[in-house]
Each structure stands twice: as C-alpha cells, then as structure tokens.
Amino acid sequence: MEHCASLSCPMDPNIMLAKNDDISYISISSFLSFYFIWSIRVHTNFLHSLWQTALRVLGYSHGTIDHSAIMLEMIPLLAILILIGSGVNTLGDYIQELLDADAHGGRVFSTGTKLVQGSLNAALLAAGTTLEAMKSILEGRNRLAYALIRPPGHHAQPTQADGYCFLNNAGLAVQLAIASGIKRVAVVDIDVHYGNGTAEGFYDRDDVLTISLHMNHGSWGPSHPQTGLPNEVGKGKGAGFNLNIPLPNGCGDKGYEYAMQEMAIPVVAKFRPEIIVMVVGQDSSAFDPNGRQCLTMAGYCRLGQLVRDQAELYSDGRVLLVQEGGYHITYSAYCLHATIEGVLHLPTPTLSDPIAYYPEDENLAVVAVAQVKKEWITACLDVKL
Numbered sequence: 090m091e092h093c094a095s096l097s098c099p100m101d102p103n104i105m106l107a108k109n110d111d112i113s114y115i116s117i118s119s120f121l122s123f124y125f126i127w128s129i130r131v132h133t134n135f136l137h138s139l140w141q142t143a144l145r146v147l148g149y150s151h152g153t154i155d156h157s158a159i160m161l162e163m164i165p166l167l168a169i170l171i172l173i174g175s176g177v178n179t180l181g182d183y184i185q186e187l188l189d190a191d192a193h194g195g196r197v198f199s200t201g202t203k204l205v206q207g208s209l210n211a212a213l214l215a216a217g218t219t220l221e222a223m224k225s226i227l228e229g230r231n232r233l234a235y236a237l238i239r240p241p242g243h244h245a246q247p248t249q250a251d252g253y254c255f256l257n258n259a260g261l262a263v264q265l266a267i268a269s270g271i272k273r274v275a276v277v278d279i280d281v282h283y284g285n286g287t288a289e290g291f292y293d294r295d296d297v298l299t300i301s302l303h304m305n306h307g308s309w310g311p312s313h314p315q316t317g318l319p320n321e322v323g324k325g326k327g328a329g330f331n332l333n334i335p336l337p338n339g340c341g342d343k344g345y346e347y348a349m350q351e352m353a354i355p356v357v358a359k360f361r362p363e364i365i366v367m368v369v370g371q372d373s374s375a376f377d378p379n380g381r382q383c384l385t386m387a388g389y390c391r392l393g394q395l396v397r398d399q400a401e402l403y404s405d406g407r408v409l410l411v412q413e414g415g416y417h418i419t420y421s422a423y424c425l426h427a428t429i430e431g432v433l434h435l436p437t438p439t440l441s442d443p444i445a446y447y448p449e450d451e452n453l454a455v456v457a458v459a460q461v462k463k464e465w466i467t468a469c470l471d472v473k474l
C-alpha cells in the first residue's frame with residue numbers, strides 16, 4: 090500500500106489524524122451502500138466537493154483502502170462476540186442464526202430488520218471497520234478516528250438483532266479496548282433512538298459507562314424491550330453506569346447542550362474514561378423523517394466540541410466516532426460535517442448551514458399584523474377623506 094506522510098490537523102498540530110496507510114477502517118463497500126455517497130453521486134457537484142473536503146480535512150484518501158485488512162477483523166470479531174455475550178451457548182446460537190439466515194437467502198429478525206443476501210458480509214465489514222478504527226487509537230496511531238459504516242449497530246443486543254442492526258459495532262470496539270487493557274470506556278450516543286443494544290451489552294459492568302440522549306420513543310416490541318427511561322440505570326455492579334436521557338420532541342440545539350451540561354458531562358467527569366466512543370446519528374437533526382429533535386449543524390458541532398473537551402480532560406484526547414442512523418439524505422451529510430468540525434475544534438465553521446434555522450416566534454407575526462392593521466386602516470381613512 091502506498092505510504093504517505095502523516096497529516097496533522099492544521100488547527101491543532103497536537104492531534105494526529107490518519108495516515109493514508111492507516112485508513113483501512115474506511116470501507117468503500119459501506120460507502121457505496123450509504124446515503125452520503127448516494128447523495129454525492131446523485132445530487133450535486135457541491136456535495137461531491139463537500140465530501141472530498143471532509144476527506145482531505147481528515148487526511149483520508151479512499152484510493153488506499155484495503156478490504157482484506159478489514160475482513161481479517163472477522164477473526165478477533167468472533168472472539169470478542171463470545172466475550173461480550175451473556176452466555177456462550179445463547180450467543181453461539183445467535184451467531185449460528187445469522188450464519189443460517191445468510192446461507193438460506195435471508196430472514197426477517199424483527200420488524201424492519203431483515204437480513205438479505207450480502208447483509209452479513211456488510212455487517213462484518215462494518216464491525217471490522219469499527220474495530221480497525223479503535224485499534225488505530227489503541228496502538229497510538231491516532232487519537233481521533235471515525236468509522237463510517239453501514240449497517241448501524243447500536244440496537245444490536247448480544248443475542249438479538251434489532252432496528253436494522255445485527256452486530257453492535259461500537260460495543261465491539263469498546264470490548265476490544267477493555268480487552269486491550271483500557272480500564273474505563275465511556276459511550277456517548279446522540280442518535281435520536283435509544284442505544285439499547287450497547288446499554289444491554291454492558292448493563293452489569295462498571296468499566297463501561299453508557300450514556301444515551303434520545304427521543305422518548307420507549308420500547309418498540311419484543312426485539313427492543315428496553316424503554317430508554319431514566320430508571321434503567323444498570324444492574325449489579327453496573328448500577329449507575331447506564332444513563333438514559335430521553336428528551337422531548339423539538340428540544341433542539343440548546344436542549345441537547347443543556348442535557349449534556351447538566352447530566353452527561355458531570356457523569357463522564359466522575360467516571361474519568363480513558364477513551365470516549367461517540368456514537369453519532371444524524372437522525373436527531375431538523376427535518377429527519379425518523380426524528381423530531383430538530384438539531385442543526387450548530388448543535389451537532391457543539392456536541393462534538395463538548396465530547397472532545399471531555400476527552401481532552403480525561404482521555405488524552407482519544408475519541409472514536411461511530412456512525413449510526415440519519416435519514417434526511419442531504420442534511421445528514423451537513424450535520425456529519427459539523428460534528429467532525431466540532432470534534433476537531435475548528436475555530437469557525439467551514440460550511441454554512443443550508444437550512445439556517447430561525448426560531449419560531451408567533452409574537453413576531455402578532456406585532457407585525459398589528460402594525461399592518463394600523464397602517465392599513467389609516468391609509469383607508471386617508472383615501473375616504
């Protein structure tokens with residue numbers, strides 16, 4: 090593979106980004122199945138240049154991607170799957186179910202979660218990609234890494250597929266970190282849906298802090314029994330190491346920042362993680378068809394900044410970003426861009442928000458209408474005179 094010089098963020102020379110030969114965790118096949126590339130290919134040249142700029146900022150060159158390296162991750166992946174499960178037999182059964190479904194052309198695991206031909210390979214590539222990204226941090230090659238992957242993973246429980254997820258990519262990376270000697274890992278999940286699978290995988294553990302800010306959607310059936318309510322705090326020695334922050338629809342940028350400042354950050358500060366995994370979903374954004382939380386680019390940028398701040402305080406700046414959901418085809422890409430800018434602590438945005446949000450205020454119209462009424466009546470009287 091071509092070797093290129095290491096690149097540093099121009100705004101922060103202490104943060105080493107990816108070397109071109111260290112980016113095997115960027116999966117082209119994941120790209121192709123992912124809406125960003127769909128946007129780039131189908132929409133406009135503008136989005137194409139946006140994406141290329143994002144890649145350049147991060148020091149990535151997708152021409153050097155090595156699929157075989159990612160597929161090699163399947164071996165430790167299976168070992169880690171065994172570690173993370175609540176019971177070897179049950180977990181083995183689940184893996185066998187996935188293999189059987191793959192061998193027999195597919196299976197519906199739960200509502201909306203269908204494994205079809207190619208799904209398992211894609212899921213393994215996504216998990217392997219995330220493990221490679223974590224490995225690059227653990228080996229000291231990067232302190233920031235981002236796994237752009239499909240399918241997502243945060244609903245996958247140790248023995249249960251759910252919510253388009255078969256393998257819990259972030260959870261596997263967390264387990265890799267712990268198995269490599271890291272004492273404490275914090276997961277901060279800002280996808281609009283509850284990261285129930287990640288919480289479930291570490292529910293009785295005190296070495297992994299799981300935090301999820303999400304829409305208050307509750308349980309959605311047998312594949313997703315967890316409610317995401319604040320009373321799900323963990324069990325046994327894990328009690329107090331799962332923090333659920335369900336938020337009302339429409340709470341927006343300021344609401345999310347408030348929740349982070351009031352709840353998530355103090356808990357992270359007490360836990361003092363050695364690595365932070367930021368689980369990112371753009372389905373918390375404005376106009377997302379699956380969410381109503383109304384975050385804008387500014388909100389995502391701020392959340393990225395806050396997570397990076399905690400990492401600088403406790404984790405030697407080490408942050409792994411893992412991609413989850415996001416269903417507004419174009420705006421998701423902008424919010425990803427903003428999140429990464431926030432994590433990079435860029436001093437000013439390099440891209441304007443295309444749907445610059447202006448807070449709704451009915452009183453503005455009331456005042457304006459009163460003025461119109463006054464002027465119109467006056468004008469009418471003038472005409473009559």
Ligand SMILES: [Zn+2]
Pocket residue numbers: 280281282370372413414415
């Ligand atoms: Zn989601």
